[in-house]
Amino acid sequence: MDRTAPATSLQKIVIPYPRVSLADVLGNAVLALVGVAFALPLLWMIFASLDKNAGWRIRLPNLTLENFGSIVTAQGLQPFVNSFYLAAVTTVVATALALLAAYPLSRRYVPGKRSVTLLILFASGLPVTMMLVPIYQMYATLHWLDSRFTTSLFLAATALPFAIWLLMNYISAVPLELEEAAGIEGAGTLRTLFSVVMPLILPGLCVTAVYNFITAWGAFIVPLVLDSTPEDQPGTVAIYQFLGAHGMIQFGQLSAFSLLFSLPVVVLYLLIGRSFQGGFAFGGGVRG
Amino acid sequence: MAEVRFEHVYKLFGAHAAVEDLSLDIADGEFLVLLGPSGCGKTTSLRMLAGLERPTYGRIEIGGRTVNALPPKARDVAMVFQSYALFPHKTVRGNLAFGLKVRHTPRPQIRQLVEEVASMLGLSRLLEKRPAQLSGGERQRVALGRALLRRPQVFLLDEPLSNLDAALRAQMRAELIRLHSSVNATIVYVTHDQAEAMTMATRIAVMCKGHLSQVDTPQEIYDHPSDLFVACFVGLPKMNIVRGRLTNAQDEPVVELLGMRVKPDPHRLRTPGPESRNEILVGIRPEDVLPVPDNAPGVTARVELVEPLGSETLVTSRIADDTTLVARFPARSPVVRGEAIRLGLNTQHLHLFDPITDKSLLRKVSQPGKTLRPETVAV
Amino acid sequence: MAAGDERKRAEDHPTFEPSSAALLSLPAAFLVFLFAGPILYALYLGFTNLQLIGPHAQSWWFTGLANPRRLLHDSIFFHSIGLTLIFVIASGIIGQTLFGLILALLMRRALAPIRLSVGMIVVAAWVVPEVTAAFIWYAFSQAGGTLGIVLGMLQTNFLFSAPMTTVCIANLWRGTAFCMLVFSAALRNLPNEVLEAADVEGASRLQCLFSVTLPLLGPTIVTNLLLVTILNLSDFTLIYTMTQGGPGTSTMTLPIYIYQEAFTYYELGYGTTISLVLILIGAILSLLFVRRVGAQQ
Numbered sequence: 005m006d007r008t009a010p011a012t013s014l015q016k017i018v019i020p021y022p023r024v025s026l027a028d029v030l031g032n033a034v035l036a037l038v039g040v041a042f043a044l045p046l047l048w049m050i051f052a053s054l055d056k057n058a059g060w061r062i063r064l065p066n067l068t069l070e071n072f073g074s075i076v077t078a079q080g081l082q083p084f085v086n087s088f089y090l091a092a093v094t095t096v097v098a099t100a101l102a103l104l105a106a107y108p109l110s111r112r113y114v115p116g117k118r119s120v121t122l123l124i125l126f127a128s129g130l131p132v133t134m135m136l137v138p139i140y141q142m143y144a145t146l147h148w149l150d151s152r153f154t155t156s157l158f159l160a161a162t163a164l165p166f167a168i169w170l171l172m173n174y175i176s177a178v179p180l181e182l183e184e185a186a187g188i189e190g191a192g193t194l195r196t197l198f199s200v201v202m203p204l205i206l207p208g209l210c211v212t213a214v215y216n217f218i219t220a221w222g223a224f225i226v227p228l229v230l231d232s233t234p235e236d237q238p239g240t241v242a243i244y245q246f247l248g249a250h251g252m253i254q255f256g257q258l259s260a261f262s263l264l265f266s267l268p269v270v271v272l273y274l275l276i277g278r279s280f281q282g283g284f285a286f287g288g289g290v291r292g
Numbered sequence: 293m294a295e296v297r298f299e300h301v302y303k304l305f306g307a308h309a310a311v312e313d314l315s316l317d318i319a320d321g322e323f324l325v326l327l328g329p330s331g332c333g334k335t336t337s338l339r340m341l342a343g344l345e346r347p348t349y350g351r352i353e354i355g356g357r358t359v360n361a362l363p364p365k366a367r368d369v370a371m372v373f374q375s376y377a378l379f380p381h382k383t384v385r386g387n388l389a390f391g392l393k394v395r396h397t398p399r400p401q402i403r404q405l406v407e408e409v410a411s412m413l414g415l416s417r418l419l420e421k422r423p424a425q426l427s428g429g430e431r432q433r434v435a436l437g438r439a440l441l442r443r444p445q446v447f448l449l450d451e452p453l454s455n456l457d458a459a460l461r462a463q464m465r466a467e468l469i470r471l472h473s474s475v476n477a478t479i480v481y482v483t484h485d486q487a488e489a490m491t492m493a494t495r496i497a498v499m500c501k502g503h504l505s506q507v508d509t510p511q512e513i514y515d516h517p518s519d520l521f522v523a524c525f526v527g528l529p530k531m532n533i534v535r536g537r538l539t540n541a542q543d544e545p546v547v548e549l550l551g552m553r554v555k556p557d558p559h560r561l562r563t564p565g566p567e568s569r570n571e572i573l574v575g576i577r578p579e580d581v582l583p584v585p586d587n588a589p590g591v592t593a594r595v596e597l598v599e600p601l602g603s604e605t606l607v608t609s610r611i612a613d614d615t616t617l618v619a620r621f622p623a624r625s626p627v628v629r630g631e632a633i634r635l636g637l638n639t640q641h642l643h644l645f646d647p648i649t650d651k652s653l654l655r656k657v658s659q660p661g662k663t664l665r666p667e668t669v670a671v
Numbered sequence: 672m673a674a675g676d677e678r679k680r681a682e683d684h685p686t687f688e689p690s691s692a693a694l695l696s697l698p699a700a701f702l703v704f705l706f707a708g709p710i711l712y713a714l715y716l717g718f719t720n721l722q723l724i725g726p727h728a729q730s731w732w733f734t735g736l737a738n739p740r741r742l743l744h745d746s747i748f749f750h751s752i753g754l755t756l757i758f759v760i761a762s763g764i765i766g767q768t769l770f771g772l773i774l775a776l777l778m779r780r781a782l783a784p785i786r787l788s789v790g791m792i793v794v795a796a797w798v799v800p801e802v803t804a805a806f807i808w809y810a811f812s813q814a815g816g817t818l819g820i821v822l823g824m825l826q827t828n829f830l831f832s833a834p835m836t837t838v839c840i841a842n843l844w845r846g847t848a849f850c851m852l853v854f855s856a857a858l859r860n861l862p863n864e865v866l867e868a869a870d871v872e873g874a875s876r877l878q879c880l881f882s883v884t885l886p887l888l889g890p891t892i893v894t895n896l897l898l899v900t901i902l903n904l905s906d907f908t909l910i911y912t913m914t915q916g917g918p919g920t921s922t923m924t925l926p927i928y929i930y931q932e933a934f935t936y937y938e939l940g941y942g943t944t945i946s947l948v949l950i951l952i953g954a955i956l957s958l959l960f961v962r963r964v965g966a967q968q
Contacts, residue, residue: 016300016350031780039793048811104695125964126954127706129953129957130710131950134926134946138712138713142708164701164706193694240800266798269799269800342871370871378868379868379883390872391872394875438872
């Protein structure tokens with residue numbers, strides 16, 4: 005038979021549970037340890053940048069801001085400007101072209117669409133930096149060497165396949181009916197792309213653009229090979245030069261420089277990180 | 293096999309109470325169905341029994357043991373999930389054998405037990421297939437088999453038939469009933485389908501918004517619903533609810549409804565609360581609304597909808613004060629839309645409810661079988 | 672979803688729309704010129720005696736199989752392949768993948784503050800530009816550097832005494848985050864009821880892990896392995912910044928060897944020949960990856 009408790013006596017029976025198990029404690033401890041181990045190198049860089057006499061070893065710094073001060077001179081800032089130039093041009097070119105390519109590929113009828121799509125994915129997996137010799141040769145013949153602009157063009161070309169792939173996925177999420185409605189209203193392909201599709205994939209577009217920016221910001225071997233004028237050096241090459249310099253390496257200054265150099269990328273990742281994490285769900289493939 | 297007890301169990305998610313003060317005893321060998329609409333707390337209660345959720349307050353006992361602090365694997369229960377939850381990477385055999393392998397049962401014994409259960413459920417041909425290659429009904433039987441192999445104290449089933457088509461559902465219902473009697477297990481079964489509950493349960497526990505409304509045998513639930521919710525939820529088509537009044541005439545209670553007067557059994561009647569001012573709600577099941585000749589006590593109504601089901605005809609009609617009544621007419625009744633008909637009531641099966649608390653105003657009688665014996669008095 | 676409808680609609684008008692051609696032409700030309708073009712050019716250059724500076728800088732010609740023959744007798748080349756394999760397998764396949772998987776698994780049940788902060792730190796190591804990572808680890812492995820302090824070997828310059836190991840560890844530090852993110856996402860997408868069923872059936876945590884969770888992750892693990900291999904195969908920046916391939920040739924993986932031959936010794940032709948090998952390996956891996964993705968869709 006059922007027992008209905010009388011409304012007046014609301015007994016609340018509380019039964020305690022075993023709070024933690026050994027496995028949980030161990031797991032958290034190991035994780036924390038790993039976290040500390042991973043943080044150590046970053047901490048070193050931060051401390052060294054603030055340290056008056058930074059050395060190789062990690063230690064609490066003799067606090068100072070001179071290291072940062074020494075960067076904010078004309079020569080100190082030039083690599084940042086160059087990196088920004090490269091990254092900006094690459095991003096604009098790559099994202100725009102990717103959009104132009106991704107739209108027909110994911111919507112319109114293109115002969116062999118499926119193979120082209122897979123080909124694009126295939127291309128993004130190629131060891132692109134190994135095309136450097138032929139591209140160097142091509143650029144040399146065209147007198148395109150030693151220019152930030154032409155370097156960005158090549159960076160954009162290497163970023164293009166993956167950017168197309170990313171945007172294709174975002175575009176396919178837009179319902180086809182919206183474009184068909186626009187078509188009935190008389191909009192042409194280009195107009196549909198810019199007035200209907202683009203606003204709807206704006207978040208995806210931003211993610212792609214930021215991804216391109218981050219990748220181009222960290223570009224090393226391409227600018228190293230294609231542009232040897234010292235004034236054009238991006239931050240990556242600058243850091244490398246400092247390391248290879250004979251004589252005393254100013255760890256403090258270099259750390260400050262590296263820290264500042266890493267900052268834009270870290271900030272950008274914080275902004276798009278959440279949406280990009282969704283993209284890590286392969287389900288067995290890339291952004292399926 | 294074991295008995296199950298919920299004692300003042302609450303489950304709170306933040307401020308929201310999914311289950312509120314659930315107290316329920318389930319006897320050994322019972323087939324108890326937790327019935328209710330979505331969000332009523334039935335699945336949460338089942339999961340608390342399984343150990344997949346922890347009660348915020350209250351005690352849960354299986355076989356006399358308090359199991360609150362025990363993880364699912366220590367409770368000796370088996371569960372069939374709504375989605376069947378088969379291991380997609382294992383074969384049918386692997387799925388069935390999982391529980392035994394985990395308990396380090398010797399391999400020859402596993403083989404024998406698996407083949408026994410497989411033949412009992414008609415799965416022998418499918419043993420080497422993977423879940424993706426099976427139909428819905430086959431997957432369901434594998435899930436059932438996995439549970440059976442464990443020989444647990446309690447079987448928990450979470451809407452196992454809801455993903456099957458109608459024909460298969462009816463077939464599986466029969467199989468489950470047969471299984472229950474042959475295995476003599478304690479089964480706790482969750483569903484929102486009142487037909488399933490009525491046909492399979494030894495007792496039904498109707499839940500609404502986290503509360504237990506009523507626990508009783510199917511027939512009792514149907515004949516004597518304890519509140520408006522149970523009355524309307526069980527029984528298809530839904531019970532008709534009309535407004536009425538409870539008055540005293542010559543010291544005897546009289547129910548007035550639809551222009552008729554009925555005398556309820558005074559021994560069973562509860563007085564409505566002071567707020568209701570003699571207004572009550574009266575429930576009449578469609579099978580208790582009958583066509584009557586023009587001179588018999590009843591109401592005149594205009595037919596709005598005729599739904600011939602083949603075995604009977606459902607007639608929806610509207611009476612003068614805008615109330616609609618659904619009635620079960622015999623098959624092939626020559627009723628047409630727009631026609632004026634006269635409807636009478638089988639006053640033996642009237643249900644009376646307090647309009648404020650929704651509770652039934654008729655106490656359950658201690659001897660089963662006694663019903664109302666009112667007199668109808670023509671107005 | 673709309674995919675099936677799309678295809679049907681596309682098949683309704685099988686004509687190649689001129690608007691598509693217009694849109695595609697610019698990116699296509701761009702890609703062909705700057706991407707496909709160099710690859711094809713490489714196929715030619717690899718069999719020439721082109722030099723950056725020297726007698727064959729101006730007048731160079733096709734030399735047939737001379738470069739491949741030279742390759743087959745080049746001991747550094749084979750040494751380099753071996754180092755590349757060690758790098759990819761040790762720090763990529765074993766290191767990053769295993770580590771990323773373990774971290775993702777541990778993070779499932781960890782307390783929120785620990786999970787969030789460790790996650791952030793690990794990802795920070797990945798987001799930071801590769802040169803910066805190289806610089807940090809360069810400093811770390813100097814004599815008297817932090818690595819020495821932690822291991823109690825203060826006199827050792829690890830970049831000299833154990834260069835390959837050091838470089839692998841640096842790469843592990845840098846790249847684990849990617850695998851961790853992939854596996855975390857995959858774990859979140861696992862069918863919850865299947866795991867609950869395993870729990871109810873009586874499996875211990877370990878049994879759940881090995882009998883259910885890991886098999887369910889199988890496809891993701893394989894796809895990820897391919898991706899990790901592709902990514903690590905052509906890694907240049909980290910190693911070059913830290914060691915330039917040295918000391919001697921002890922960290923001269925293929926990408927670095929290619930760079931050295933082409934731009935330090937000015938043998939552009941021969942350098943291209945070596946890079947053709949790398950492109951070939953990368954192409955095979957990329958093909959395998961694409962087939963997996965294609966099969967899933």
